Amino acid sequence: MKPIQLFDADSSTYTYVLFDEATREALIIDPVDEQIERDLATLREYGLKLVWTVETHAHADHITSAAKLAELAGARTAVPAGCGIGTAGTQLAHGDTLRFGGETLLALHTPGHTAGSMSFVWREHVFTGDTLLINGCGRTDFQSGSAAALYHSLTQVLFALPDRTTVWPGHDYQGRSHSTIGQEKTGNARVAGKTEAEFVALMESLNLPKPRRIDEAVPANLSSGIRHDADGALLMQPRPPASTQSGTYAGDVSPQLAWQWVQKGQAVLVDVRTDAEREWVGFVPGAVAAAWKQWPGMAPNPQFDDAVRQAAAGGHKLVLLCRSGVRSIPAAQRATELGLEAYNILEGFEGDPDAQAQRGRKGGWRYHGLPWRQN
Numbered sequence: 546m547k548p549i550q551l552f553d554a555d556s557s558t559y560t561y562v563l564f565d566e567a568t569r570e571a572l573i574i575d576p577v578d579e580q581i582e583r584d585l586a587t588l589r590e591y592g593l594k595l596v597w598t599v600e601t602h603a604h605a606d607h608i609t610s611a612a613k614l615a616e617l618a619g620a621r622t623a624v625p626a627g628c629g630i631g632t633a634g635t636q637l638a639h640g641d642t643l644r645f646g647g648e649t650l651l652a653l654h655t656p657g658h659t660a661g662s663m664s665f666v667w668r669e670h671v672f673t674g675d676t677l678l679i680n681g682c683g684r685t686d687f688q689s690g691s692a693a694a695l696y697h698s699l700t701q702v703l704f705a706l707p708d709r710t711t712v713w714p715g716h717d718y719q720g721r722s723h724s725t726i727g728q729e730k731t732g733n734a735r736v737a738g739k740t741e742a743e744f745v746a747l748m749e750s751l752n753l754p755k756p757r758r759i760d761e762a763v764p765a766n767l768s769s770g771i772r773h774d775a776d777g778a779l780l781m782q783p784r785p786p787a788s789t790q791s792g793t794y795a796g797d798v799s800p801q802l803a804w805q806w807v808q809k810g811q812a813v814l815v816d817v818r819t820d821a822e823r824e825w826v827g828f829v830p831g832a833v834a835a836a837w838k839q840w841p842g843m844a845p846n847p848q849f850d851d852a853v854r855q856a857a858a859g860g861h862k863l864v865l866l867c868r869s870g871v872r873s874i875p876a877a878q879r880a881t882e883l884g885l886e887a888y889n890i891l892e893g894f895e896g897d898p899d900a901q902a903q904r905g906r907k908g909g910w911r912y913h914g915l916p917w918r919q920n
């Protein structure tokens with residue numbers, strides 16, 4: 546059995562989907578924000594249920610779609626504990642395992658490219674992130690990188706795997722897809738046959754330009770690809786939306802700002818959760834109900850379109866609320882396509898429980914002292 550290997554040409558990033566053939570439970574490694582529709586289509590095509598998103602590290606060159614996949618596909622989020630990705634529910638330590646159906650993924654701490662970086666073993670495959678690349682390795686000049694730590698991770702941890710193990714890297718910049726531990730151990734130009742001192746000297750002489758998107762990507766990846774900004778003055782300003790392939794929308798707003806607009810009669814609140822969700826957790830008084838049940842690629846739902854058009858009649862802007870602030874993004878994009886001014890409410894009604902557990906306090910509409918009622 547082989548992993549499904551997917552490629553993002555803009556960042557030369559490989560994303561992997563592994564699944565259990567019997568139960569169809571699946572796991573995705575290093576998903577890329579701009580490729581979420583491709584990834585959801587892949588899951589549909591193979592008939593898979595995504596149970597985990599996994600990061601090899603906090604990436605500097607692209608933004609993860611982990612939080613969006615958690616919302617849209619129901620996955621749980623897992624990350625290396627040393628990466629500072631506070632929004633992920635499962636913080637992995639060396640030797641931890643993740644189950645998907647009857648299959649197991651094993652986490653190995655392989656620091657060096659970043660201090661928290663991990664590699665993951667599944668059957669006779671290893672997903673090396675940017676620790677080991679084909680005939681190369683990740684750079685060590687930012688994010689607490691360390692050439693000495695990388696030397697140890699390569700030679701003591703990864704090269705201790707059986708030679709026949711297939712190596713699936715996090716990137717390749719020259720169109721190669723995979724390798725083996727045996728090939729890399731004997732032929733890798735950066736590390737094979739080198740002493741630690743030689744390797745460190747080589748890594749220190751690379752002088753690579755910094756990744757194009759590093760300033761934007763690292764902060765976003767520290768919150769699983771979603772920009773929460775739950776504190777401070779920023780809350781009371783709309784922010785530009787995270788643009789995605791499928792379109793854009795007017796911006797992201799905090800629950801507080803959304804409520805201020807509603808109170809002033811400037812905006813109408815559209816609740817895109819289902820009736821069942823509202824009944825279960827709570828209603829926002831005066832909200833227009835327009836459930837968003839669409840997966841990317843599905844035909845537009847005329848009921849949703851009619852409801853948002855009506856809500857915006859008279860020139861109101863729309864503020865869209867879902868459970869955790871992710872589903873409301875495609876809904877706001879659709880409303881924008883219809884010519885409406887639509888904002889996404891960050892953190893949704895309940896916030897993200899994984900994020901809450903990490904932050905030690907609750908986020909979301911109901912925890913900001915804004916009006917809502919049970920039933």
Ligand SMILES: N[C@@H](CCC(=O)N[C@@H](CS)C(=O)NCC(=O)O)C(=O)O
Pocket residue numbers: 556604605606658675681682683684685716753754755756757758
């Ligand atoms: N040109 C790329 C940066 C590529 C880059 O620095 N990649 C990192 C991985 S995040 C790396 O370790 N590259 C290893 C190398 O180029 O040898 C960009 O602007 O995003």
Ligand SMILES: [Fe+2]
Pocket residue numbers: 602603604605606658675683
């Ligand atoms: Fe990287």
